[in-house]
Amino acid sequence: MLCENMPGVQSAAMTLILPAGSAGDPAGRSGSATVLSELVLRGAGQRDSRQLTDYLDFLGLQRSCSVGVYHSRFSAAAPAQRVMESLAVYSDIVQRPMLPESGFDAARDLALQNLAGIEDEPRQKLLIMLREKHYPYPYGRNPMGEVADLKALTLAQAKEDFNARYVAHGAILALAGRIDFDDARRAAERHFGSFGGRTGDVPVQPTPPVSFTHQPQKSEQTHIGLAWPSVKETDPDYYTVRLAVEVLAGGMSGRLFTEIREKRALVYSVWAGYTSLKDSGSLMGYAGTSNDRAQATLDCFVAELYRLCDGITPAELARAKTGVKANMIMQGESTSSRCGAIAHDFFMRGRIRTLEEIKEKLDAVTVEQVNDYLRRHRPGPFTIVIVGPNPLKLPDVR
Amino acid sequence: MLCENMPGVQSAAMTLILPAGSAGDPAGRSGSATVLSELVLRGAGQRDSRQLTDYLDFLGLQRSCSVGVYHSRFSAAAPAQRVMESLAVYSDIVQRPMLPESGFDAARDLALQNLAGIEDEPRQKLLIMLREKHYPYPYGRNPMGEVADLKALTLAQAKEDFNARYVAHGAILALAGRIDFDDARRAAERHFGSFGGRTGDVPVQPTPPVSFTHQPQKSEQTHIGLAWPSVKETDPDYYTVRLAVEVLAGGMSGRLFTEIREKRALVYSVWAGYTSLKDSGSLMGYAGTSNDRAQATLDCFVAELYRLCDGITPAELARAKTGVKANMIMQGESTSSRCGAIAHDFFMRGRIRTLEEIKEKLDAVTVEQVNDYLRRHRPGPFTIVIVGPNPLKLPDVR
Numbered sequence: 039m040l041c042e043n044m045p046g047v048q049s050a051a052m053t054l055i056l057p058a059g060s061a062g063d064p065a066g067r068s069g070s071a072t073v074l075s076e077l078v079l080r081g082a083g084q085r086d087s088r089q090l091t092d093y094l095d096f097l098g099l100q101r102s103c104s105v106g107v108y109h110s111r112f113s114a115a116a117p118a119q120r121v122m123e124s125l126a127v128y129s130d131i132v133q134r135p136m137l138p139e140s141g142f143d144a145a146r147d148l149a150l151q152n153l154a155g156i157e158d159e160p161r162q163k164l165l166i167m168l169r170e171k172h173y174p175y176p177y178g179r180n181p182m183g184e185v186a187d188l189k190a191l192t193l194a195q196a197k198e199d200f201n202a203r204y205v206a207h208g209a210i211l212a213l214a215g216r217i218d219f220d221d222a223r224r225a226a227e228r229h230f231g232s233f234g235g236r237t238g239d240v241p242v243q244p245t246p247p248v249s250f251t252h253q254p255q256k257s258e259q260t261h262i263g264l265a266w267p268s269v270k271e272t273d274p275d276y277y278t279v280r281l282a283v284e285v286l287a288g289g290m291s292g293r294l295f296t297e298i299r300e301k302r303a304l305v306y307s308v309w310a311g312y313t314s315l316k317d318s319g320s321l322m323g324y325a326g327t328s329n330d331r332a333q334a335t336l337d338c339f340v341a342e343l344y345r346l347c348d349g350i351t352p353a354e355l356a357r358a359k360t361g362v363k364a365n366m367i368m369q370g371e372s373t374s375s376r377c378g379a380i381a382h383d384f385f386m387r388g389r390i391r392t393l394e395e396i397k398e399k400l401d402a403v404t405v406e407q408v409n410d411y412l413r414r415h416r417p418g419p420f421t422i423v424i425v426g427p428n429p430l431k432l433p434d435v436r
Numbered sequence: 437m438l439c440e441n442m443p444g445v446q447s448a449a450m451t452l453i454l455p456a457g458s459a460g461d462p463a464g465r466s467g468s469a470t471v472l473s474e475l476v477l478r479g480a481g482q483r484d485s486r487q488l489t490d491y492l493d494f495l496g497l498q499r500s501c502s503v504g505v506y507h508s509r510f511s512a513a514a515p516a517q518r519v520m521e522s523l524a525v526y527s528d529i530v531q532r533p534m535l536p537e538s539g540f541d542a543a544r545d546l547a548l549q550n551l552a553g554i555e556d557e558p559r560q561k562l563l564i565m566l567r568e569k570h571y572p573y574p575y576g577r578n579p580m581g582e583v584a585d586l587k588a589l590t591l592a593q594a595k596e597d598f599n600a601r602y603v604a605h606g607a608i609l610a611l612a613g614r615i616d617f618d619d620a621r622r623a624a625e626r627h628f629g630s631f632g633g634r635t636g637d638v639p640v641q642p643t644p645p646v647s648f649t650h651q652p653q654k655s656e657q658t659h660i661g662l663a664w665p666s667v668k669e670t671d672p673d674y675y676t677v678r679l680a681v682e683v684l685a686g687g688m689s690g691r692l693f694t695e696i697r698e699k700r701a702l703v704y705s706v707w708a709g710y711t712s713l714k715d716s717g718s719l720m721g722y723a724g725t726s727n728d729r730a731q732a733t734l735d736c737f738v739a740e741l742y743r744l745c746d747g748i749t750p751a752e753l754a755r756a757k758t759g760v761k762a763n764m765i766m767q768g769e770s771t772s773s774r775c776g777a778i779a780h781d782f783f784m785r786g787r788i789r790t791l792e793e794i795k796e797k798l799d800a801v802t803v804e805q806v807n808d809y810l811r812r813h814r815p816g817p818f819t820i821v822i823v824g825p826n827p828l829k830l831p832d833v834r
Contacts, residue, residue, distance in 0.1 A: 046444020047769055082700075091694065095687035095755045098762030116762045144701040151704045151726055157656040160556050256654070258555040289493035296489065300478075303542040306549045328549055357493045364496030364514045371445055372770065 039226040040212040040380045040390060041219050044373060050215030051120035051373035053381045054128055057208035057237045058199070059108040060181035067191055069153075070184015071105045073145045075112075075194060078204070079103070080114045080141030083130030087141060089126070097124055100374075105181040107315065108385070110204075115374045118216035122225055125211075129229035132204050142193040150189070153182045160257045161326055164425040168263035168322065171251055172421040175243040177315055205235030212381035215373035248419040254430040260332035260426030261324070264339065264418050268312060268319040271386045276319075277399045278411045282323060283312050284358035285350045285408075286342070291357055293342050298325065304335045316386065321417070333430050336422075340433040343417040350408040359400055366393055437612040437624040437780045438616050438788060442771060448516035448613030449775035452526055453633045453783070455606035456597070457506040458579035465589055467581015468597045469503045472545045475594060476602070477501070478539030485539060490655070495522055498772075503579040505781070506712065508602075512664075513772045516614035520623055523609075527627035530602050540591040548587070549724050551580045558655045559724055562823040568662035569649055571632065571640040572818040575713055581732030603633030610779035613771035636759075646817040650827040658730035658824030659722070663735065664815050666710060666717040669784045674717075675797045676809045681719060682756035683748045683806075684740070689755055691740050696723065702733045714784060719815070731828050734820075738831040741815040747807040757798055764791055 080087040285311035310323035369375035478485040497512040684710035708721035767773035
């Protein structure tokens, strides 16, 4: 249980994460965690589906649930007292859900519909494929599942999966906002004190070979995705990498934005960012462009990645630091952002970083460190996925 | 100039709105305000395009610009001191932009690309069409413009449009966060004191006839949009309507969500909401569904709208009040949200509502008021737009 008191706010946010992510979906049952995350909300404890939904809205919670690589995540934000009251009902949801047959059918149908909708959203489709191709199996699996697996999934299997993965070991309850630590600890003990169990390990296959994939799609735009390895979050070079990426893709003065969008008007949307698994880090980039400019965009994107290795300027680094820190200050004022951040830190690092610590680490990075790092670490090997009508020529990857 | 001091935050947000919206784009020049909003950022005052972008990022601003029906809007958020420093440069942007030829070509190209991308996003396409069909011309025009108009647009026309619409009369500068009112007033006077000019009125055509439109699209999902008239924001029944809509579509206990998604699993996504022009209000609804469930979804959606007129329960009203108020408290802690809200209030009402006032108005609404209103105001006449492969049968609109 993690807790951060934020002075000056009336609200609080809660994040409850359970070790039920897409990587751990049993073989042939992809999407199982997603169906389960919908199903557990259809009645829990003494409340049937309708009563449960009504009660959560009676508390005025802004809530969401999502499934990632490692976890299922239930989040809620509201005036602080309501968030504390919600702990009892979330305890029911994750420990005593009803898992009704009718709810299962509906939850599975919705998962299938959501999956079908991806065909109409080529950008989202691209990002799903990029993760699948880039990450070692099963870390790149689509949390939404696959059609055949979802169709074959049964309620009995979902119940089995619930018993195996909605467990205490590896779960995190995080609270941030107008929260008293002792109150929070007592409430967590009362509602989750008897929560037990642990889930199995996820067998990992070797990293897939580097690949270049073209997914034909009758679309007006071509969507381009690139991924390549980077340091993990606990690496000493982590802050160096974050600032280098900010120079590449942060704000509107980032190189991708100025070179590809502002100067050449090749794309409406372009970005790159750092993303991590527990034991590895990656950089991913995206560009969406008209079909006739797709090749130029891909070439220009890769050229900018190599040009970064030639070094950045002190002014670029200064802007990057300002941008990352300003963003941190803004997020530090949001109970939901802060709550998500402390849960993430604890999972990745086993401890919580203060905003002050992050600021000091960023400030300590010098332009020599960044340039030395960039010189020693040329980007690649690349995973490249193209969704669009025409195949593209693989750029000159040195 | 509007200003709200928010205790307990380090950040501030700024919104600068100018009377250059899509409704006022000159005839045959749709999209002009959008191109202009991109173009003014390509060099202003003593800074060329690159220097301007670098400086804005040096300030660490999270910024955006957008074009709506009435206005072009420039927004920025950051640690408070940086937001105050940004006023000088935004003063350059809206009063002394360079409007370079090369920047114009790029800005227009980007607008055309953005427009082409809509073909890959049937949901967004639907919402654009719904506004076009529902609102009286020119209020329903797509701010992104039309292809032929954008292609014909010249730099000389953009400059003419800049002179006519980037003017002080009808502009609003709003600040919220860690802001001292006297400082803000002095800074506004220094940077915007000599800003003058006023723009012409927008000639409005009568409300278009009620319509039912099917836009054929080879998509996996059918996208359904409905719009119908409601009260304007300054109407005494406004809060009554907001709470009725919350019962219909708020949270996850809202009727659309429980009846269409939870019970019948007809849709993955469904919502309805209140939206307003200055002199009128509307309700709009959306559902995205698989092609074979589209007719059932439309029928069920319309049936729920009529069923609402039979009345709501005290428990539903209580949840609706809690939901709207909790949402308000969360938004009240965000400098960006609060800044946008005070600018909106001033434009719509000529004054700013405090959160306390809104809370009192909501609390005062009784279930009898809501039910009386709903009995007297059956929904319709409807504007309905369908984007998908198959036409649907118009439901029985009583």
